[in-house]
Amino acid sequence: MNSRSQSELDWINQIDWLREEARALDFGDIKVSDTDLSQAGPKLREWLDAGCHGDMNYMSEHAHLRADPSKLHPGTIRVLTVRMDYLPDNAPMRTALDWRQKEMQKLEQGEQAVVAMYARGRDYHKVLRNRLQTLADRIASKIGPFGYRVFVDSGPVMEVELAQKSGLGWRGKHTLLLNREAGSMFFLGEILVDVPFPVDAPVTSHCGECSACIDICPTQAITGPYQLDARRCISYLTIESKGPIPLELRPLMGNRVYGCDDCQLACPWNKFAQLSQVPDFLPRHHLDHVSLLDLWSWSEEDFLSRHEGSPIRRIGYEAWQRNLAVGMGNALRSDAVSEQDKQLIGNALQKRRQSSTPLVLEHLEWALKQISNQVN
Structure with missing residues (x-):
């Protein structure tokens, strides 16, 4: 040698x-x-x-x-x-017995808004x-x-x-x-x-027979191992897509209003995920625990100022309201949301009927129809 x-x-x-x-x-x-x-x-x-x-x-x-x-x-x-x-x-993450379970529980609290962890x-x-x-x-x-x-x-x-x-x-x-x-x-x-640094060797895959990420995807966007149809992905629907969200996918979105972490929360390897040492990634404006109603109450000026320096700002206020309207519609469908909260949500949606853009209004009207648990 x-x-x-x-x-x-x-x-x-x-x-x-x-x-x-x-x-x-x-x-x-x-x-x-x-x-x-x-x-x-x-x-x-x-x-x-x-x-x-x-x-x-x-x-x-x-x-x-x-x-x-x-x-x-x-x-x-x-x-x-x-x-x-x-x-x-932060304290909630450090004290959680299993942070993944804690995040999954938020999906069951229909009146809460769920923002992908990276964007908080x-x-x-x-x-x-x-x-x-x-x-x-x-x-x-x-x-x-x-x-x-x-x-x-x-x-x-x-x-x-x-x-x-x-x-x-x-x-x-x-x-x-x-x-x-x-x-x-x-x-x-x-x-x-343009520097000839020595290259590192690839590592082998350690997913084995596990299909947890595929099984949990709410919209079945992971169509097979290593295959993603972005058109069905909630991250795509709430961030990249600028038009109407397909009717058949709206009920599947639940209270996810910006991005989706489900496939990562289900992954066994994320029990080894590391806490960040970067203060910039700490949640802002209580985005780790905030209600749909609170976010719906924001004016466009609130949206722009509170999301200053946030990745969320790039989708714009209209898409933000569109996403929230879908989340609120799903809250109205949910048996886990109290009748009092449903009444507040319905009233809040009604008040925006006259001031919403056509895109938001279309999702708002869909949301109001969910009071009777009928998807149209």
Whole structure:
């Protein structure tokens, strides 16, 4: 066996330093991959051709770039992929015997609004981007000027494929990345670089015969292992879709008004999910425990000001009200909601009939029809 050259050893030492710097910036881990995604390209094209991306036209517009990261920044030969955990480090999370069960119970409290955990705090795009930029600056201070480009769910990058290729985890059957030490409750970010860092090896899958994520999906959006039809996904319906939510899917959404965590809550690996050390991810405006009525009472000015710096702000007030109307309609259908709360919800919906946009009004009228538990 040939001994490693001094230059190879130097780069390996740089990787050790890089991981220390990444952890100092509150990244859970950092791994390195090359840019070869040739095996993933055909799968992406098949998914797009089937129309599973719905109205997310940006997925198809730059598909050729997604399959080849080297085209996104001249000279790119490596991709640094980071993980940043986002479970809030607060008293409710620290004292819960099982935080997943605690979150699942919120789905049974029909008068409560359920917001996906990642969206309850500050916009992760800004948090990760700023820290990745800091990491890039530190790399430049260490090795000298180099070419790079930072991405945080903001460009045509196949994040999970790159993370899987780098050994940061494996793709779960729900299509999200899973990590043995952190489950799936984390964000991903990338730095495309022209530096020949040694690549990390992929890890094997550890899902086995488990189908918990598939079985629990409220809308059956996970059509099979590693297959997601975004058009049925509650995250897509409440965030990406700008039009009417299909009638047949509304009752299945329950009180989920922004995103959905069900497949992650059911995953056994998330018992290892890590609490975040980043204060930005602590819940704002009681989004971890807030009623549908409270959120419905917000004016557009309230929505814009209270969601300043939040990922929720991007969907706009109209989509926010649309989602809430569906949640309130489902509350009116629920046997778990008191008659008093149903009366308050019905009155609140009635008061908005004259001031709602056509899109919101259509969902509002549907909601009011649920008083008799008849879906129309």
